[in-house]
Amino acid sequence: MPKLRLTAAAVDRFQPPAKGQVEYYDAHLPAFGLRVSYSGAKAWFVMTRINGKLTRLTLGRYPALSLAEAREKARQVIENAKAGGDPRRLEAEERRRKAKEQQTTFRGTAALFMERYVERELRPNTAREYRRILQGSDTAAWRDRPISSISKDDVVDLLHRIEERGSPAAANRALAYLGKFFNWSLEQDLITVSPTAKVRALSSGKSRERVLTPEELAWLWCTLNGYPGLFGGLFKVLLLTGQRRSEVAGMRWDELRSLNTSEAVWHLPPERTKNAQSHLVPLAPAVRTILQMLPRTGPLVFSTTSKTAVSGFSKAKRQLDLRIAQLRSDEHLASLLPWTLHDLRRTMVTTMNERLSVPPHVVEAVVNHISGPAKRGVAGVYNRAIYLNERRNALNHWADYVTRLVCDNHASDSMALQFAQGLAQQEQIPSRPARLIAAMPEVHLQS
Template identity: 50%
Template sequence: MPRVKLTDAAVQRIKPPTREARQVDYWDQHLGSFGLRVSYNGTKAWVVQPRALSKGKWTPTRVTLGRYPALSLADARQKAKDALRLASEGKNPRDALKADKARLEDESRNTFDVLADDFLAKYVKRKGLEAKTLREYERTLKGADVAAWRDKPISSIGKRDVHDLLDTIVDRGSPIAANRTLAYLRRFFNWCVERDVISAAPTDRVKQPSKDNRRERVLSNAEIPEVWAAFEAETGLFGPLFKLLLLTGQRRDEVSGARWDEFRSLEGDNPVWEIPGERTKNDLRHIVPLVPQAVEILKAVTRVEDSPFVFTTTGETYVSGLSKPKERVDTFIAERRTKAGISEAIPHWTLHDLRRTVSTRMHEDLGIQPHIVEAVLNHISGHKAGVAGNYNRALYLTEKRRALEAWANHIDKLLGRLPQTNIVELRPAVGATSE
């Protein structure tokens, strides 16, 4: 058992022993219990041999720290010092190494992606959360924003990683989406803490990156023709999709995910769109009467063979990623204003604001009664909320059709397509205003 001054150069120079000798231990001159075991087949392994307490006696205990060169000399020497310290405290260093190994194995299993799957199956789906919330959890935990986290041990994801992720989302112009991402991540990481997978959540004490203001944006009657013209200029599927958002007042996911089998009597006198409960926010089946303008748009959409979806490019899924076509719409409006000599930009608006515009204009410009507007939008509030809602299951199909016809004709009037005498309007409510 030779003693040598173990250096990187010395370790590299050491040759394997003969087959007869099988293996030789080279002990470090500086740290006596630390050494390098060299086998005849060329394997080199770091070892330490402290006196450890076992069954009431201090006995020499050989511990293998790792192989060279995977484990460097500096790291091996530090591990040896740690083992000697543990042994001096009456602890068995072998147990500590086994615990470290088990921890590493556990971390390799507990990646962000694996735990995200567990969370979706054991928490989100078991909770029976609504379909939209499930989609938001899946978008947050399985989407492109967290792609770099997927194979990382969840214990290695820190607060800095969370802040970097939120900053990226804010920088691309989606501050509210960043707030929601934080909320979903916080619930996920807290669940991991509850399951004792991690000791602390990296989302703890992370503040919302943006102020969650209540949105009030409504397109004015002067802005609606501008927006509609931009929809007209948007070729492909997105122009018709955006028009239907404004004509029907339905939610973005409901329109973009529309299926051909949801539409009835497109060639008849009373066409309707029947959205099943699994696709609505309140899980209730919703019937939307279709006005001629909406039917015309649907008939003009090129149908992808064997696909159930109205708005699809692949045939397998409905379109997503509406931010880029929305940007093109905004660019069209800005360029058109510039050509007209208008320096003021249109105030910021979102696709969801189209739904709020339908509601507001129906109330204020057309005098449609609030409960009919709620029925059009499939809102469960006001007269249909709580106990009253258990008894009030009226579909108001006739009233909804009249309201949507009035709204579509109001748009046509703003676009200059209808003379005043042909407009279908309901009697304005008291105190109603118009622009």
């Protein structure tokens, strides 16, 4: 057991033995030393008596623990042992203190919240949104901070950063998720006041009313026909089915039934829908064609990794807007008014009701709503009709309406009337005149 005055330079020079380990004791503090193993690992130790028994305690590894720090720690252990204390108990208490401190960081508290509340109580889609806010890039700077140090100013700054990306609605959602998280932390006595308590939403959050006009739909569809990458097909399916963005993005091949036939249907299981109700989406020929042209790289239809659903909607939407704006600029036309992907769903619903004369209960069924009078209350208990044929008819005509807008500006007039008459005959209800779309200027797109 070599004994010498340990210095930082000497510790660096120590070479591992051919086998086993060798210990170097410090001439300055004889009970303190360094153990070097054949693997090259170097660990500090101290020898002291605990309850009359000579005991070796490991202090930490070099270089994570420096020579000066290890020597000081050895002195404290020796003094505590002389005073009758047990350094091992003190070390255990220190580990518990550090573990509790780690738990009360934003990162640790968020992990507890996800485990004890979100993952147990909430649907997968909602859990994913909580994960994105609490464990994503927006709150990355908070991760190692004590949760009690997060202030109202921190929250407001975060919301402004999200809003500046062009996402005021996302900022409002972030505030709602953070509010729930901090209120839970308050209930667990991890904080004494919530930093979101007096933070107001940055935007009003009023219900949107944006519905794209036939001309706007024509420009959108024409642009999508030349839009590259996976998002071109995804945006088309989003438009032609009217389903929610998360539902389309998470589409799986095993959810698609009879894809190569006119009876093709997309079956959404309860865990993938907002209202936790299974949902059948008949697939129009145009949608089937889009899906059949996509490569199969894994279980997910829209995926670049074959393991996770496609992401980056904001960037893809901005690129689409720029593409449409450039095409319209070439024709000396102004850019389209701002619109969101969810506006496509509202546009389909509105058009089915006002232009294609689809009965309201069929429209409700198409978008998996259970709020209509035919499905509410006692009526909903007995009315289990799924209107699958009517839904297929509605979605087929909607797809025809969209895809023909570019080719024939007036085709939708007669199509709307024929569709209304077809539904009236099918359901034995008096037909009513279809609202005809206004004359639409010709659209000339450069290739």
